[in-house]
Amino acid sequence: MDFSDSPEEAAFRAKASDWLDANATRRDGSEKAQDHFMARDADEVARARDWQSRKADAGWAGLTWPRAFGGRDATPIEQVIWNQEEGRYAVPPNVFLIGIGLVGPTVMIHGTDDQKTTFLPRALTGEDIWCQLFSEPAAGSDLAGIRTRARREGDEWVISGQKVWTSGAHYSTHGILLARTDPQVPKHKGMTMFLVHMSDPAIETRPIRQISGSSSFNEVFIDDLRVPDSARLGGESEGWKVALTTLMNERFSISVGRASGGARAEELIDLATRVERNGRPAFEDGEVRARIADFIARQRGLEFTSYRVMTSLSRGDAPGEEGSIGKLLLGKLRQEMGAFGMELAGTAAGISAKSGDDVARWRNEYLTAPGNRIAGGSDEIQRTIIGERILGLPPEIRIDKDVAFSEL
Amino acid sequence: MNFGFSDEQDAIRDTLARMLSDHATLAVVHDCLETAEGFDSATWAALAGGGWLGLAIAEDYGGSAMGAVELAIVAEEIGRSLAAVPFAPVLGLATPAIQDLGTQSQKEKLLPGIAEGRLIVATALAEDGGSAPERVSAKVVQDRLSGRKSPVLFAADASFALVAALDEGGTVRLYLADLSDPSVSINPHDAIDRTRPAAEIVFHGAPVELLPGSDPAAIRTLLDGAAVLAAFEQIGLAERALSLTRDYACERQAFGRQIGSFQAVKHRLADMFAKIELARSNAFFGAWALASGDNRLAEAAAVARLSALDAVQFTTEESVQLHGGIGFTWAADPHLFLRRGWQLKAELGPADLWRERLLCDLANGPAAAN
Numbered sequence A: 001m002d003f004s005d006s007p008e009e010a011a012f013r014a015k016a017s018d019w020l021d022a023n024a025t026r027r028d029g030s031e032k033a034q035d036h037f038m039a040r041d042a043d044e045v046a047r048a049r050d051w052q053s054r055k056a057d058a059g060w061a062g063l064t065w066p067r068a069f070g071g072r073d074a075t076p077i078e079q080v081i082w083n084q085e086e087g088r089y090a091v092p093p094n095v096f097l098i099g100i101g102l103v104g105p106t107v108m109i110h111g112t113d114d115q116k117t118t119f120l121p122r123a124l125t126g127e128d129i130w131c132q133l134f135s136e137p138a139a140g141s142d143l144a145g146i147r148t149r150a151r152r153e154g155d156e157w158v159i160s161g162q163k164v165w166t167s168g169a170h171y172s173t174h175g176i177l178l179a180r181t182d183p184q185v186p187k188h189k190g191m192t193m194f195l196v197h198m199s200d201p202a203i204e205t206r207p208i209r210q211i212s213g214s215s216s217f218n219e220v221f222i223d224d225l226r227v228p229d230s231a232r233l234g235g236e237s238e239g240w241k242v243a244l245t246t247l248m249n250e251r252f253s254i255s256v257g258r259a260s261g262g263a264r265a266e267e268l269i270d271l272a273t274r275v276e277r278n279g280r281p282a283f284e285d286g287e288v289r290a291r292i293a294d295f296i297a298r299q300r301g302l303e304f305t306s307y308r309v310m311t312s313l314s315r316g317d318a319p320g321e322e323g324s325i326g327k328l329l330l331g332k333l334r335q336e337m338g339a340f341g342m343e344l345a346g347t348a349a350g351i352s353a354k355s356g357d358d359v360a361r362w363r364n365e366y367l368t369a370p371g372n373r374i375a376g377g378s379d380e381i382q383r384t385i386i387g388e389r390i391l392g393l394p395p396e397i398r399i400d401k402d403v404a405f406s407e408l
Numbered sequence B: 001m002n003f004g005f006s007d008e009q010d011a012i013r014d015t016l017a018r019m020l021s022d023h024a025t026l027a028v029v030h031d032c033l034e035t036a037e038g039f040d041s042a043t044w045a046a047l048a049g050g051g052w053l054g055l056a057i058a059e060d061y062g063g064s065a066m067g068a069v070e071l072a073i074v075a076e077e078i079g080r081s082l083a084a085v086p087f088a089p090v091l092g093l094a095t096p097a098i099q100d101l102g103t104q105s106q107k108e109k110l111l112p113g114i115a116e117g118r119l120i121v122a123t124a125l126a127e128d129g130g131s132a133p134e135r136v137s138a139k140v141v142q143d144r145l146s147g148r149k150s151p152v153l154f155a156a157d158a159s160f161a162l163v164a165a166l167d168e169g170g171t172v173r174l175y176l177a178d179l180s181d182p183s184v185s186i187n188p189h190d191a192i193d194r195t196r197p198a199a200e201i202v203f204h205g206a207p208v209e210l211l212p213g214s215d216p217a218a219i220r221t222l223l224d225g226a227a228v229l230a231a232f233e234q235i236g237l238a239e240r241a242l243s244l245t246r247d248y249a250c251e252r253q254a255f256g257r258q259i260g261s262f263q264a265v266k267h268r269l270a271d272m273f274a275k276i277e278l279a280r281s282n283a284f285f286g287a288w289a290l291a292s293g294d295n296r297l298a299e300a301a302a303v304a305r306l307s308a309l310d311a312v313q314f315t316t317e318e319s320v321q322l323h324g325g326i327g328f329t330w331a332a333d334p335h336l337f338l339r340r341g342w343q344l345k346a347e348l349g350p351a352d353l354w355r356e357r358l359l360c361d362l363a364n365g366p367a368a369a370n
Ligand SMILES: Cc1cc2nc3c(=O)[nH]c(=O)nc-3n(C[C@H](O)[C@H](O)[C@H](O)COP(=O)(O)OP(=O)(O)OC[C@H]3O[C@@H](n4cnc5c(N)ncnc54)[C@H](O)[C@@H]3O)c2cc1C
Pocket: A131, A132, A133, A134, A135, A137, A138, A139, A140, A141, A142, A164, A165, A166, A167, A168, A217, A370, A371, A372, A374, A375, A376, A377, A378, A379, A380, A381, A384, B263
């Protein structure tokens, strides 16, 4: 049990921070840590690309990728160290998370040599930006219910359907797309994965506005998109297996990246010393103190849980279901902290006087957090995963498992 | 960074767990609940025989001088077993107090006896049911102690007590009192968990010896360390309550299926698991801070305590619930966990106390490393 850096880790950290010092500017206290993965506008995308290509040139991109694919063969803990160090600098958002964290590892396992040499280097340098075309209007938690169809025509596939909630689709160059190729077999069996170009005119992307008011995800309409068979990733009808690789890596990326997501509970201390409650500084109020202390305890627990996950990954264990714990607890914590921050900062109605004030800040936290509870597997799905895969409880009753998709 | 146990540490856990499952079965705990005595002296003797009681005691005094992480493992297994033994007061508080803050002769007098299981040193810190040493009014004048301490666990089984009291200058210090002295009287309490018998001790001018190292900062550190170990004990307890309930959910049938296949039940069990694991993560940080003498010990102890309290209360209450009618009976196991959970909560003070410690620590910055 050792919480401090090993000598190798300390050396890695020093190297990382030397490079960052020479190539980026430190955030001053007023700027928020860059913990999001979405660009707000084209300018931010351009800056993100530029930053990524400089990282790639210096060997800091795709840290955990094998050297053979241009990575650094870094341990998950080194990835965390990098994230911590990079987090101290004013850098653009990491819009490459899906490409490097999800698509890259999937291509490494299921891709052809051609696909590897085409896509992997460009994902590293930031030339390509990827999105994940999995969810559909009728298939989210139950991802295997997708209806987007891919039909074979000679050497080509013709794909039609609709995807939804696709993060970053509006600025992505490529997408990893799950489609149904055989409706005559049970739902998990008749799917195939494809790698597609988002610039194809057969794909139309429309931003969706979220409850926070901003738009980071989209609906994506696909109308007779023609792709060569070489765009197929993995075997025909093996899409579910390929998707599971992507999803497993998504869990890994979430475990490494998310623990620090959102506001720090200590920020509530600062707020509570500046505002009043019942005619005296809020931080002198017993209930306020109790809530803040409990938030801090929960947030520390999440942080240390992610270190435990890292430790087991570094020992060579596969990204396990422990990732579900952090995933399950984070969103709710953020939501409660956001609500409490709003209450402290002003009226319970969350009325903000001017943009950037305390209410606006915590309201944004409050309106962003629900996404954490849904994206990447909802809270309810995480509980089922914990219950069945960790605790070994009997599985849900499934009525759709052995029936041909077309009969459902 | 390495946030897990080594193979040697896992082996220690396995050995102890086997020993405890031979001696301290839940049937024994049920028996202890029935008897006036409460204390499971057979398991205590077995722990001494296996060298477990001297784990953190220096070799010069008959121990094996292992570290805080090993002690945390023992705490967790004791918690899991629910053994009716004074682990927390003796190994969590009295032993480190004597070893780190006492004189050579105090160590020689008491530590070998603790390691051999001959001597129980109770801890009499609290006066008002909490354990904030700031609120002590017992007083020592010319090496004589007067005052009431309550609750004191295993007081009737103990030969000595570690007592928090004011010195003549009004500072809280720690003293050793011989409980066989005629100036000491012990009044048993009716505690929620009679397997950890509690009492009030009244000192009428009892002769005591000061632990010279026990300045307020040292007492604080002592309590922080005890809170970390207690968190492991709480986690062991909560995890056993979860596993008992999980097994029942797989076994019990209703509406033609196992109750564990209903989401309301499955998801509740998942919530128990998540709370326990969150508490474990904080406890790991605490164990590391304790073992390495890190200056974030106070913060680590507080967050470990807060999340352990939360995990225990939720898990033990829902364990009763998910057992249905049988869970509400005296003969079934879930209430053993519920009772012990409350007892562990009483011992080092409730959440409020630790919330304040956390906020004060964060406001003042970490104490200097010790
Ligand atoms: C911010 C954000 C970004 C996203 N980005 C992407 C992306 O880039 N690419 C992509 O493909 N998808 C993305 N998603 C989609 C996301 O994966 C789905 O929203 C999610 O899996 C839930 O699916 P759904 O929306 O269809 O809800 P549903 O599955 O319809 O769920 C509705 C409610 O029912 C509950 N529920 C469903 N099934 C069960 C069950 N078996 N037991 C108990 N409760 C159940 C759910 O927990 C939820 O509360 C994103 C979503 C969000 C919010």
